[in-house]
Amino acid sequence: MRDAVALQTASNPDATALVDTESGASWTYDELHDAVETTAGRLAALGVESGDRLGVLMETRPAFARLAFACARLGAVLVPLNARLAVPELRAQVRSVEPVAIVCEAETAADARELDAPTVSVDAGDRPALADSDPVDVKAADLAWSDTRALLFTSGTTGSPKAVRLTYGNVAASAVASAFRLGVLPDDRWLCPLSMYHTGGLSVVLRSALYGTTAVLTRGFDAEDVLAALDEYDCTGVSLVPTMLQRLLDAGAISDSLRFALVGGAPTPPDLVVRALDADVPVCPTYGMTETASQVATLRPEQAADRSDSVGRPLLGTDVTVVGDDGEPLSAGEVGELVVSGPTVTPGYVGDDGRESFSEFGLRTGDRGYVDEDGFLHVGGRRADQIVTGGENVHPEEVAAVLESHPGVDEVAVVGVPDEEWGERVGALVVSASDVTAATLDEFSDDRLAGYKRPRVVAFAEELPRTASGTVDRAAVRDALADEN
Template sequence: MRDAVALQTRSNPDGTALVDAATDETWTYDELDAAVETTAGRLAALGVEAGDRVGVLMETRPAFARLAFACARLGAVLVPLNARLSRPELRAQVDALGPVLVVCEADTEADALALDAPAVSVDDGDARAFRDADSVDFAPADLSWGDTRALLFTSGTTGDPKAVRLTYGNFAASAVASAFRLGVLPDDRWLCPLSMYHTGGLSVVLRSALYGTTAVLVRTPGFDASEVRDALATYDCTGVSLVPTMLSRLLDSGGGPDSLRFALVGGAPTPPDLVARALDSDVPVCPTFGMTETASQVATLRPEQAAERPDSAGRPLFGTDVTILGPDGDPVPTGETGEIAVAGPTVTPGYVDGDGDRFGEYGLLTGDRGFVDAGGYLHVGGRQADQIVTGGENVHPEEVADALRDHPRIADVAVVGVPDDEWGERVGALVVPDGDVSLADLREFCEGRLAGYKHPRAVAFVDEIPRTTSGTVDREAALAALADDT
């Protein structure tokens, strides 16, 4: 089996494969194939071989897409690294996976050079320039569905980042299932304003190549609603992937064009009032529940269903089985809440570190709570480990708490998610001080230790952490104490 771009070049060479909304540059599948061939040849010249792991430390841009396809052509494993992480966080991930090379850009070069792996940059700078590597001849990989295509990190439910294995078969099954739910037309143009180091962003590019349709890239980081709205209209986009905060800002800016067939919204639960607001603005919103471990979507709601079930994530996709489990690990009756388990061809074959206890008779134990109603619609209602989802990014409370406990003037701390109209949740910290300490001190202390989105945005100073009789943090009391803090 050849990679998707090579296959599209045979059947759809003149079709538009990729658009860079920042520069208006476009690539046909024939042109993208040539660029991927050159990129793969440069990787080979730098010593990358089939089976090797290649780190990519950059935000969404065409160079990221070319690298993703070039790794496939060589049979190398793509390792997207979150460009928002601190250096210690990045170093831990690189040390865990041992990539033979890290490809960066100007904005991430300093971080890449601080890692224990050779670094090259697609931009000018102090790192070796990627383009200076002479492209050499190589034998394209003979791929199989079971081969690992990418290793993506997820924070999981324990707070320890875990590298998830995703195969070519996982991504292909996800693309098929998504097509059955959202539909695919030859002239589709799917706009991606998400970071490609998350599965929601990467899947847009990979699926579009499998479909032979167009991926339109809006460069990250940051989200400019006017820029996204203009790109949607300029390129007659039929689809877009967003997190709830992005959807809200897009609606504030005037919504989307008539060409839109779907606005896939995930990364965090979409509030019912936001669903209603989108429908009132004629934005065909499709709330979805997905995971890194399932190559993106698990269940997705169609726009025509959203008016009646705005609090649902939709029915499971084609080939995906969702089972709700009780405390004993057995399925619960329809309508009862429990842990969500997922099985099917999109589910990862496992984690790099094993972690077999996340898999059971009914598939992957997601750590999320929810229920399935009588109509078969999934409702996601919380997380087993109280994980915080802020702007589509996962934050585990104990990771933040552990970092804050290292502060010399903090005696105790508890971290919870505080509801937020814009971000879904924000990180809140209840702090027992041991000396003089301020919110500014805490934020400065977190710099270089935690990614920016993990920094506490609400802080309350208390004499002691409220706890239940069993000794766990009393979340309701903690939220009450944080309610008036910003």
């Protein structure tokens, strides 16, 4: 089961494995098996071996899926890199994991060539191109459930990028637990408009192969295109972030072929849950994280009407313990830090012994919430004032450090500003003694921060508001930015 495509080729060869909505092309498991074999052979010809780390810098597309499965066949470790990051951010991540090569596409080739690893493109017009390598015969790797399947980056609660180790066992346990919550049918088609360098997007492709069902890929998210794809391909499932769900509801009627619409990456507002249910969309608010190979808890549609502020009970095999500041478990209804344990939880981070991230009850998430008397999880707030904008995590300290490196900036406070569409936007209150403007700061940040991390709300002050103890008064900062919103 470590090579899911090979497994399905033996038992389910004629079933549709993959659909590309942009081209209309599709692959059966038998056809995908041959394509993966070719891709693995070409990677092997370039010197990629079992245990090597292979970086992938591209958006969701069939070539990304083939690379993910080719890594399993070779025994290589897949390292998806966020194609939206600025080059300095990518460079730091690449140095932390030292991939033997980076596979890119035409749109990311220029950035990839600035990183510290050999680069090859999946697009024939680029040089060097993966297709230029003559494939060699590949012997399927002998893998264990404890072997690392992928390294996915997350900022972590400290703001420092960390590479999360996800094993074959983590991925399989997550697929099983999700199946028990959402169900699996032979004709399921799961549409993925999410980026595959995030666990929410990658998990759709990996789980579908384990189930022997179909993954339907879109190239990015456009509400009209996604609505059309859901209908044209009779999709039974879709993964979204709240902003995407809102845009789909704004754009028109959503296909009645859906059994579930999994919505995560950021808190789903209760009124959005109610709106979806009123539109007969089987919405499933979920809470998950990279460190758990996606879902931790998920609410079923029939439960959502009465519990629109919950993310459901923890999935099969997953335990969530709510602890207080002293690290001791709290009673039902008491708010504290969420600690997660179970077979989906990462064994740790690259280059980190994990002692600060784990406790006797499991992985410390840094998220706050409570479990009610009926076992339903409610999530709200993050310990480190992390900002979640459109499903992307942003750490204020990282943004502030970049802005404060501008020679005209003295101090900066960065907070999340409420936004109806994105959940939050990044806001910055700036202390400057020179003629710095919001436009100059945006230009300064352009090649230093990913677009979603750059402040969209900027205000200026003579000094930052502070509490009696001298720390920045974040509530007052939000008030100061309110007039600019």
